[in-house]
Amino acid sequence: MSGFNPSWLALREPADHDARDPEIEDLVAGRLGERDNAMVLDLGCGSGSNLRALAPALPDHQFWRLVDHDAALLDAARDRLESWADASERKSGGDLHLQKGEKHIRVAFEQADLRSGVAALLSPTPDLVTAAALFDLVSASWMEGFARDLAACGAPLYAVLTYDGREIWRPGHLLDERILAAFHRHQGRDKGFGPAAGPGSVAALAAAFERAGYAVATADSAWVLGPQQSELIGELAAGIAQAAVETGDLTPEEAQGWAQARGGASRVLVGHQDLFATPPR
Numbered sequence: 001m002s003g004f005n006p007s008w009l010a011l012r013e014p015a016d017h018d019a020r021d022p023e024i025e026d027l028v029a030g031r032l033g034e035r036d037n038a039m040v041l042d043l044g045c046g047s048g049s050n051l052r053a054l055a056p057a058l059p060d061h062q063f064w065r066l067v068d069h070d071a072a073l074l075d076a077a078r079d080r081l082e083s084w085a086d087a088s089e090r091k092s093g094g095d096l097h098l099q100k101g102e103k104h105i106r107v108a109f110e111q112a113d114l115r116s117g118v119a120a121l122l123s124p125t126p127d128l129v130t131a132a133a134l135f136d137l138v139s140a141s142w143m144e145g146f147a148r149d150l151a152a153c154g155a156p157l158y159a160v161l162t163y164d165g166r167e168i169w170r171p172g173h174l175l176d177e178r179i180l181a182a183f184h185r186h187q188g189r190d191k192g193f194g195p196a197a198g199p200g201s202v203a204a205l206a207a208a209f210e211r212a213g214y215a216v217a218t219a220d221s222a223w224v225l226g227p228q229q230s231e232l233i234g235e236l237a238a239g240i241a242q243a244a245v246e247t248g249d250l251t252p253e254e255a256q257g258w259a260q261a262r263g264g265a266s267r268v269l270v271g272h273q274d275l276f277a278t279p280p281r
């Protein structure tokens with residue numbers, strides 16, 4: 001297990017889907033709309049949330065390659081997709097054939113570690129490379145290599161829900177600033193890709209793709225959470241507090257006190273951006 005457990009991903013999925021920017025998604029759908037079918041490569045797929053959000057906007061015949069290094073998450077993705085589909089068939093190699101409304105979706109599950117790059121995953125060239133909530137984990141230099149690899153085969157990138165460093169909790173708390181600073185320091189730790197870009201990941205990703213000659217569009221996809229999402233708010237606060245303690249910048253008592261108070265927050269904004277990067281035609 002990678003530390004991203006299926007129950008956390010399931011808890012955040014409705015907020016993730018609500019937050020995705022519809023105009024960026026329209027650009028993606030428009031680019032693939034001329035086709036009858038599309039092959040999509042989803043990096044760091046977790047339990048398959050990105051497919052469930054995006055498939056309705058793509059051509060009627062789709063082939064998704066879901067990639068993650070965590071075998072347990074790939075199993076969870078298979079189960080979640082079977083329950084989500086109107087009809088499903090499990091093929092002998094483990095692929096799924098799904099029907100959801102008008103969409104016929106073949107799904108392959110690939111266990112691979114992205115730390116050494118994506119070049120091996122780009123043949124045949126996907127019609128779209130996508131990833132959700134992944135890029136805060138990687139380094140700016142990993143993104144440079146990633147952009148060069150995609151440019152070499154001319155694949156577009158649709159990156160959704162990349163954390164952009166904004167967190168606003170209401171009502172305010174005396175420790176908000178120190179907690180956020182500690183959380184960001186923790187985010188910068190190396191997750192195997194070099195020092196993680198964390199809150200700087202949107203800017204680094206956009207810059208890497210612009211340098212590789214892509215046209216880049218971005219839009220806000222923040223979570224805006226309220227009391228009806230109290231379970232998600234509670235888990236979010238607990239995770240941030242734990243990360244803050246691990247930096248040594250706050251005592252466990254300070255962080256726990258903050259997390260307890262945050263459980264009752266009336267409004268929380270967590271900043272994300274969606275990005276669509278298209279290569280020159």
Ligand SMILES: C[S@@+](CC[C@H](N)C(=O)[O-])C[C@H]1O[C@@H](n2cnc3c(N)ncnc32)[C@H](O)[C@@H]1O
Nearest residue numbers: 002044045046049068069070113114115132133
């Ligand atoms: C925040 S989760 C997002 C999951 C999913 N995209 C979603 O939106 O629900 C990050 C994902 O990246 C995957 N991941 C992290 N490091 C990885 C690596 N080195 N190689 C492949 N996948 C990785 C994790 O296993 C996890 O599924």
